Amino acid sequence: MADLVKFTIDGIELEAPAGTLVIEAAKKNGIEIPSFCYYEGYSLQAACRMCLVEVERMPKMQVACTLPVGPGMVVRTNTPQIQAARKGTLEFLLGNHPLDCPVCDKGGECELQDMVFRYGAGESRFTETKIHVDEQQWSPVVFYDAPRCILCFRCVRACDEGMGVGALGVINRGAVSLIAPNMQDHLNCDECGQCIDICPVGALTSGTYRYQTRPWEMEHVGTICTHCSDGCKTTLGVRHEQIMRGNNRDRSGINGEFLCVKGRYAFDFYDHAERLQTPMVRNVAGKLEPASWSKALEVVAKKFGEIKARGGRFGIVGSNHTTNEENFYLQKFARECLGTNNIDHRRTGDVTTLVDALSGTSGTLATTADLYEKKAFLIIGADLSIEHPFLAFQIRANYRHHQAHVYTVTADEVREEKTAVRAIRKPRFQEFDALPELRDALAAEPNLVILFGDSVKGEDVRKLVAFGESLGIPVSYCALVDYSNSRGAIDMGLTPELLPGYHASGTPGLNVGEMLAATDLDAFWVIGENPLENAKLSTKRPFVVVQDMFLTETAQKADVVLPSASAYEKNGTVTNGCGEVQKLKRAVSMLGTKPDLEIIGLIAKEMGFAPRMGPWLPDTVFNEIRKAVKGYDIPLPAITLGAQQTMPVNGRVGVQTNPDLVASAHENLFTSGTLGRYSKILNSVIEKRANQ
Amino acid sequence: MYNSPSPLEVQVLTRRFRLPNSHSIETYLQNDGYKAVEKALGMSQEDIINEVKASGLRGRGGAGFPTGMKWGFVPRTSPKPKYIMVNGDESEPGTCKDRLLMQYDPHQLIEGIIIAGQAVGAEQGYIYIRGEFRYLIEHMDRAIAEAYQRGFLGANIFGSGKTFHLATHSGAGAYECGEESALLESFEGKRGNPRIRPPFPAVAGAYQCPTILNNVETYCAVPSIILNGAAHFAGLGSPKNGGTRLFCLSGHVNKPGVYELPMGFNLMRMINEVGGGVRGGKKLKAVIPGGSSCPVLKADECDLAMDFDSVAAAKSMLGSGGVVVMDEDTCMVKAALRIMRFYAHESCGWCIPCREGTTWLRKLLQRFHDGMGTKSDIVLIGDLSKNMLGRTFCPLGDAAAMPTIAFVEKFRDEFEAHLDGKPCPYEKSSKLVAA
Amino acid sequence: MTFSPELEARFERFLAKYPADRKRSALIPMLIYGQDEVGSITDEFVEEIAKRVGVTPLEVREVSGFYSMLHHKPMGKYHVQVCTNISCLLTGGEELYERACHKLGLGHKQVSPDGRISLEEVECMGACSWAPAVQINYDFYHDVTPEQLDKLLDGLKAGKDPEQITEVPKVNC
Structure with missing residues (x-):
């Protein structure tokens, strides 16, 4: 901790660690010093000149965003001279800035508007011709309206420093300077939209949101992104039961204001034209035809009842997008009501072996915050920036702010190599061979986080943990998994061999592969997963029930299709890849659909299991989870506002799981399984990239 | 050699200039x-x-x-x-x-x-x-x-x-x-x-x-x-101003050229004795003493020792040694405009006051010189310049503001002479009239 | 993209001037000397130089757009630059520029149809004591009179190289 320095701002005596910038010291004490170019976490510019302050014994006004506090420093932020300077600078800005606020997307939440309101002049003295440049579209996501640009260079830094992409630059000189994309007239980038988000004015606008609404017409619902397993909070702007945009400007989640293209734009699968909005039942002619919910549920319950009564065989596949409550409820229904352990989901990383290998330890599972705070990182077999953009963002920020040491062992070139102290290329499954040569360097680090992909599984995970232990420094781990609740699905016992909390299930049932291979299944029930995308059931004509948002390959084979709600249409909790539990909050409702929790509950009720299953209320089910699953006994307020990490095991896991079942889909920035297929924006980005 | 030497020169840095093959x-x-x-x-x-x-x-x-x-x-x-x-x-x-x-x-x-x-x-x-x-x-x-x-x-x-x-x-x-x-x-x-x-x-x-x-x-x-x-x-040189300095005399003088003179050399003597006086026997109107960033001096301010401190005391700057001499027929609005055009062209664009200020002033001065100015524009020229002064990232903003302020303050009458659609009094055929 | 052996040798010398991990320092010299041969800062040239100094093409474009001597469209074989900044303004620079416009039928940064001559009104070129001044490519002409300008421009238009217009000699040594 740096020494504390005493100083005065506007007559208030304050203290801050040496090196603190005046603008930050003021902000922490509730004194606003306006600025455009200063942006916490990014490099200093001192370009906008809005943050000028007076400092005693300094003849000229000083820039608060580059001036560190000094002992005895006396700063004034609101003198007539300062007021005049701010007013003058805003007048300069408004000179060329178009006053098209009524149609500008940013109107109402524009920093320039706010500044002019607070510090600016009431009238304009500019009567010259403005410089006009036509608007440009740089990608399906990004539009640039140059005249509105105030050249604060936030976007350039967000892209270069924040994202490690560097797709934006400044061309020309002086008043005709422009922000420019890396491919002359278009962008080749992550399409994350951070540049748009960080733009203080309406110069960069989003292809999906522009000219759609006024910001004050929306309600803002903070929920968790349903795509990858990083667990970013996305604040959805909702108007008339329609999601207009996603962002996280209030930095309220674990991800601060970070969002990738999926979190920011790819909510748009939810209102895809092919979204299922009515149950369907296969008729005598063998065609799926619309049916009422009561009819469809009756068919399912009746058939399930018959199969159970005759001791028939169920195969149940759950999802790693559905909530913890839904997964817990599903396995409970399967095991306690249908009497089967034939339940599984797609496993994308070997979490089970990791938590087993770490049993008895604490603080050994890395949190997302750790990625910004720990000193060293070993990334094995993963293209982090592409598959886990937020985790990569954290490590990048850590490198930028704390010079974190990054080590990579990957098959191909990865973005992390640019800032790595050591980057080693090894083919998949041979990554271990690189560890001996890293040993000395890693052992010299004060602490280490190891992140590993699906090529490290089974015994390799134990070997990796043993390697970590042998370094003699604190090591924590993250098994990278694919989807928003992959981790939660395992924790909730969506496997044939493990119950919630990693207790052995006794008699293991069938895993997904075995269900597909079995020739004697009586019922195949799939919730939010698409196992028949590239596979066939070996059983001839079992009773197939599918709960999904879309008529997937699996749903096309179903006898009954039940339209389910998306993550943005329900409440509940999800657990991200780092084991952090967060709450989903319903943003919109989709007519005709029901959350999977309710659907399972209704089937159970129809079958007479309602008393056994309890109500299908997320909070009630979560209370059950708190009792049943170690580590989930967390206070509700903790996850109402934020995230809390779980460590679901502190003793050995009862059963070894088969590493062959672990395989990541290696979704990239622009793919996201079924959801990705129905996202208009992801498809348009993919198409644009293919055309170039 | 570009100009013949002046007997008043004190050649230290330039003492080899006139030797054959001086560069070898x-x-x-x-x-x-x-x-x-x-x-x-x-x-x-x-x-x-x-x-x-x-x-x-x-x-x-x-x-x-x-x-x-x-x-x-x-x-x-x-x-x-x-x-x-x-x-x-x-x-x-x-x-x-x-x-x-x-x-x-x-x-x-x-x-x-x-x-x-x-x-x-x-x-x-x-x-x-x-x-x-x-x-x-x-x-x-x-x-x-x-x-x-x-x-x-x-x-x-x-x-x-x-x-x-x-x-x-x-x-x-x-x-x-x-x-x-x-x-x-x-x-x-x-x-x-x-x-x-x-x-x-x-x-x-x-x-x-x-x-x-x-x-x-x-x-x-x-x-x-x-x-x-x-x-x-x-x-x-003079106190706290060691040595000689290469002064670049340009503009309306009879013998423009680069002269090495002791620091503190009198400006009027420089114009008259070194530079051979104002060209064509005309009257001196103004001098920019140290390159275009420096506030202009009126003729009656030019009895001045050319060292850093003396020129600063006269509220201008010795700058880079570029002494630009302007005779009585020079339009000071035009001079201000041309200098602002330069700074607007050269502003790097990094900071707002310089980038926007120089461009605004360039447009404003152009319009003003073209005869489409109003009285309030004169105030605005001064205001905008002052809004740049001391607020920009680097000295370029000041370099654009300071001479402009001086032009307006010292030659306000010339600005007023351009008002009300009047053609520039110094231009033989105003573009406005020609058009 | 290939360059002449002379330019390649020059690039090599440039790159050798700076510390091994500071190749980027050679960027601007490479752009301006390369432009003389390539004709302008073309996309292909940008890509090539980016590769050689180890930056992205965007980073090269950020730089090339900043410097006024770097052109993104080819200028004429003979690029006539007339200074109209303060010292030249006082001594007839503006008249020279207007004269050149009329004589060549070109405006600021325009190129003659045959690609031989282009015109640019430029900022101070550091010839103030010998104003008005003109540069043709990198050669200086000092104390230029309207008659001299006419001779230069007429000569260029007649297909002569500046060296052949002996009545108006360049002044750099």
């Missing part, structure tokens, strides 16, 4: 060349710096910062390499002296650079030369090659066991790169935007290493200071 290393060696550096190689770093301090030499680029003090800021014990950078980006309108120093006596510059290197323990120097001076880049390259051949540059300079390398570096057209931190950015292959200071170049300059950065003329003064002693150099 032979001529230089026959005329005290490279004696100063040999002397410096026998001196301690401290002694070299103290000598320069005592000489009263102040930066010739425009700001007039004491050179010895600047050198003293370099952390000589830093483990990082140290660099000597030479600002040969001469682009302040009205200034054309560094060109001659490089053209007629390149070895004097090289010697000054090597001495600076010895003062701080640098082993590498670069001469940043504006891209328009292509012939000078090649000229300096030849001189540098000569010095390498003689062992004055390279791995064992003058047999001292010390290393010093020197190379030229071409700019590509940007006034802003005359600002020291922008020059460093440009040198590193980036846009010529200025850097946040502190740290100053002495601590973190080229490649973030300790760096001495001075104007060509400043380095050229060093050999004489070391060879003849600080006292001699200091004695040539």
